[in-house]
Amino acid sequence: MNQLVLNNTLFVFFLHKGYNRTIEKGQVMLNKEQLEYCLSECMKSEADFAEIYEELEHSETIKALSGKTEDVNQVITAGLGIRLYKDLQSVYAYTNDESEDAVAALIKDLTEALGTCDKEVHLSLDEVTYTNNNPVEIDYMSIPLEEKADLLKRANDAAFSADPRIVKVQSELLNVKQEVQIANTEGRLIKDVRVRTRMMVTAFAEENGNLQSGADRPGAGMGLEFYRTVTPEETGREAARVALVNLSAKDCPSGRMPVIIDNGFGGVIFHEACGHSLEATSVARNMSVFSGKLGTKIAADCVSAVDDGTIPNAWGSQNIDDEGNFQKRRVLIENGVLKSYMIDRLNARRMGTESTSSSRRQSYQFEPTSRMTNTFILPGEDSFEELFEGIERGLYAKKMGGGSVNPQTGEFNFAVNEGYLIENGKISYPVRGASLIGNGAEILKNIDRVCSNLKTGQGMCGSLSGSIPTDVGQPTIRVSSITVGGTANE
Amino acid sequence: MNKQKWINAAVQAGFESFEIYQQGKNERSWTWFEGKIDTFVTSRVLSTSLRGIYSGKMVNYATEDLSDDLMETIISSMKEQAGAITADEPGIIRSPQPVTEAQSQRTWVRPSAAQIKELLTEIEKRVLAYDERIFMVMREGWTEETETRSITNSLGMDLADAGTVQVLVCGAAAREGNDVKNAYRSEVIEDIAAFDRDAFVEKLCTEVLNKLNAAGLPSGTYPAIFESSAMTALFTAFSSMFSGELIAKGISPLRDKLNTPVFSELITVTDNPRRPEAAVAYAFDDEGCPTCAKTIVDHGVFRTILHNSQSASRMHTESTGNGFKDAASSPVGVHPVNCCIEPGEKSLDELCRDMKDGLVITDLAGLHAGINPVTTDFSLQCSGYTVKDGARERSVTLITVAGNFLDLLKQTAAVGNDLDWKHHTIVTPSIAFKGIAVSGE
Structure with missing residues (x-):
């Protein structure tokens, strides 16, 4: 009976209010009045906060082999996710059926999961407007x-x-x-x-x-x-x-040795060894090697690092995070001292602090959580040549592949796609099939040289809230000792 | 969605054939933390993928917006795609063929919310009580998902099927001194009433406790056994080598290797999407081709290339019913499904006894980056334990194993009997190898 009443109410409401049209003909997003109504319905429960995230995405992939275009795939993703909090509990529902029945059913599922009640919440949304930090010239x-x-x-x-x-x-x-489009019961509506x-x-x-x-x-x-x-x-x-x-590369030798990691995508070492372990997803529940370490020395003096979602038109930038807060530049490490974590709204509650606007998600099919944006080690003062000085035998990792980390133990790995053996301070010959492994807490202290040549590289980062675009970056750095995995045992 | 209306509109617009693939997913999941519900997620998603042949070219468009007034725009975009494609191969949409049902051995009993909460509460309690060194239960959760699939096309195909899966996941963290380790375990559960909770807790807790006090290992070449889960992960990462799509493009390591020895004669690889004991059984692939059992590698000799309709056409043969999508919105690719390395006779303990001294690898990390599918070179972080005189000695961590997958499989010493179809669509038993390069201290 409850469902029927709720459905009917919404049906009448939708019928009279109509839809806004957005990117593509056909697809709709809820308008301000509809959002206010739905959020009010969400609050007829024990929830203390509700949020509606709507998404409309168009993507296209063109693939070619040896000069011939083989495939084109275009995809329209369109749906919404509704999230309710009750203290530290979170309930989330998503669908790509934005009909009145479907949305009503989701709200019913969520309010019943938290416990329904009759409280009346009168909500007024204020749309926040701003200047686009990531303008597009050629659409x-x-x-x-x-x-x-x-x-x-x-x-x-x-x-x-x-x-x-x-x-x-x-x-x-x-x-x-x-x-x-993100709307919440704090009255915020932003796109x-x-x-x-x-x-x-x-x-x-x-x-x-x-x-x-x-x-x-x-x-x-x-x-x-x-x-x-x-x-x-x-x-x-x-x-x-x-x-x-x-x-022309030879098999890579294995064992512990000094490694020079080049600028750009080399920054994946910081992303894996440290970045994921500074996300509140792990930190808030003491599931990170860096939990409780704010204000303490976790890296060598020469290491300062930031996560900055505000860099105009960078691969990992956005105007707002996926909870509707304006993106920020977050100083994570300053001269080796841990200054900040990356925190989303729910984990901010758990940690008794504020969000750092770090909430991200792949799509409406994922509940958002704390994630990186454009994360990099800041430039130092060493010259590229100085990094090779004194290395009897080591590895110059010029081009890196991806990696992964276990934030609780700090153990990480990443692949070297282009590497060279260093012998007596000079590049000797190219090697292939290498990986680097280590413990994040240990590696940050083993960075002993940082160049001035900061550069970033683009990657897709996978974690709890899906696959998202992130920039990694660094100047060329030297790690005094790290385990190199290769095949040429001597 | 009025499918016939879309198909008619496409045909009228000049498409030679047109197909609508739909996948519906309904999901409920709970996560549990410190004695209460942490998160609850519910979802209903319908994904629609359109493909058609226009001027002989295959074109694709996936949409979650099914408004009829978008139909004209999408069909027009698909025609534009055909103009941009310059590859010579003609696209293929299949005519319907008789499909016999795939008999699954799974019988799903859907639990109530109360039963799920009781299970999660109980598992959390038992894990924490198992050993005082276990201090945290993490990401414990229950997920149940029902999936429907349908394929309708202008040539008369009209197929549909449905599947269900229910999974329990639980993580545990243990501490001894400053050493912290964690482990995760998942179990596909058909009926909560028949689920062996003690065995699940025992396996999870033993796994995490065994990881404590792990040390490195001197670099060198060691005889090694890849335990079933680690071997499954490695084999899965290289399974695209059997794809007719990559072989036709000349970028599979098995190009020009058909009917030649590629692995040790101890290795036989089979593929059968209809396999009744597997987690899911498919009677037809994602383009409506009936699936079948086949031997890919027979005692080390590469015998069968896997195909979808397009790759089969390129190599002048027939589809093997392996035209599956990565995701509902992806084009149809070529994928092994319910594929395995056939089991041998010996248990993992017997493999260890035969090896006498060596290394057992239980976990591999970085598989998305540390492998080269073209050369089959790999270099991967791993952990496991050493074996001395045929018995477990001590745990090892932060080492790498590196080599070439084709060479490694030629070095097979023995294949275990511990094949488990519960979780994955590609599986292997534990396999012992004569030697592998290890990098450590």
Whole structure:
């Protein structure tokens, strides 16, 4: 009976209020009055807070093999998630059926889960407006597919032109436009449009039956104007260069040794070794090696690091986090001292503190939690050459792959996609098949040199709230001792 | 969604054939922390994926917005896609074929919310009471999911099936001095009433306690056994090597290797999406092709390439019914489903006794980054324990194992009998290898 009444009420309401139209013809988002009504219904329960997150995303992927466009896939993601808090308990429901019956059923599920009551909450939402920090010049949706496919053709041709040993080139162009609307019972209503583009090129080099690959995957939180500054030709040539290096690489030696990790995507070491362990998801429940360490020395003096979601048009930037708070620059470590964690709303309650605007999620199908944005070690004063001084035998990790970490133990790993052996202070020969492993708390103290050449690289970070775009970054650094996993035992 | 209306509109717009794939998912999940509900999540999601042949080209569009007034825009976008595709291979949408039902051995009994709360309370209590060194139960939760799948196309195909899964997950953390370790365990549960709680708690607690006081290991080459879960993870990471899609493109390590020895003769690999003992059984793949049992590697010799319709056409053969999607919105790829390395005769204990001295690897980390699917080189963080005189000696952590997967499989010493179909669609038993490079202290 309750469900029927609620459904009927909502039905009449929706019928009279109509829908707002947004990115695409057909899709709708709830308007202010509908949101106020739904949030009020949510509060007819023991909840002390409610939030509605709506999302409409269009994405397209164009794939090519050796110059021929093979696949195009376009996806519209459209749905909403409703979240209620009661103290430290959270209930969440999501659907892509935004009909009145479906939304009403979700609200009923959630309020019943927390306990219903008859309290009347009169809610008035105020829409917050702001200046877009991530403006887009060339909207990919306004450009014909064939023109976008031509960008891949340019990368392909540059890779093949690099060397006759390049035998195949796989390339992919990803464009995403995500529109979100967040409303909560604190009266906040706010919207954001996030646009990003990325080109991923893998070149394959072959010599005497030995097939090796190299890749480059630049991206940004902007439109297709990105490819004016980072040209497809550069990306194609870089992928080919790495594949050719790997053709002549020898097996990597193993054991503990000093390692120089290059700038850019090398910052994945900080992301894995430290970043995840500073997220409130782990910290709030004492499930991190860095729980309770605020204000204490956790890294060498030369290490300062930030997580900054405000960098205009960076890959991991957004105007607002996924709880509707304006993004911030968070100083995590200053001269080796832990200054801040990354905290979302629910974990802020658990920790008795404020959110740091660090809440993110892949889509409406994920409850948000604390995540990184653009995270990097700040520049130091050493020169690149100085880093090699005094190394009898070590590894120069020029191009890194991804990695992972167990925040509770601090044990992390990441892959080296392009590496060189260092002998007597000089680069000796390329090596392949290496990984680096260690303990985050220990490694941060073993960073003994930091260059001035800060650069960032783009990645997709997977965790509890899904896969999200994050920048990693650093200047070139030296770690005095770390375990290198290779195959050449001596 | 009025499917026929969309199909008619596409055909009228000039599509040679048009298909609508839908996947519905309803989910409820609870997580539990310190004696009470921590989170509750409920969801209802319907994903729709459209594909069609226009001017001979296959085009794709996935949408969660099914408004009929979006139909014209989407169909027009799909036609634009066809103009952008320059690859020569013609696209294929399948005509209907007879499909016989896949008989699953699973019988699901859906528990009440009260039963789930009682289970989560009880498991948490038992884990904390198991040993005083266990100080925390983490991410304990119950998830139940029902999934429906349907394929309807302009050539007369109209197929549908449904599946259910119920999973308990629990993590535990243990401390001794400054050493903290954790472990997670999941169990697919058909009926809570028949679930062996003691065995679950025993396995989880033993696993986390065994990790305490682990040390490194000197770098070197060691005889090693990959325990079933670690071997399953490694084999899964390289399973794309059997894909006709990658072989046709010339970027699989098994290109040009059909009917030649690729592994030790102790290794036989089979694939059967219909396998009744597996967690899920599929009578047809995601393009409506009937599934079947096949031997991919027979005593070390590569015998069968897996195909969907497109890759089969490229290599002038027939689909093997392995056209599955990564996600509802993805195009149809080529994936092994209910695929395994066939079990041998010996238990893990017997494999350890035969090895005498060596290393057992129980966990691998970094599989998404530390492998090269083209060369099959890998270098991965791992943990496990050493074996001395055939018995467990001490735990090891923060070491890496590195090598080449094809070479490793050629070095097989023995295949275990501990195959477990409960959790995954690709599984292996524990496997002993003559030697593997370890990097440690």
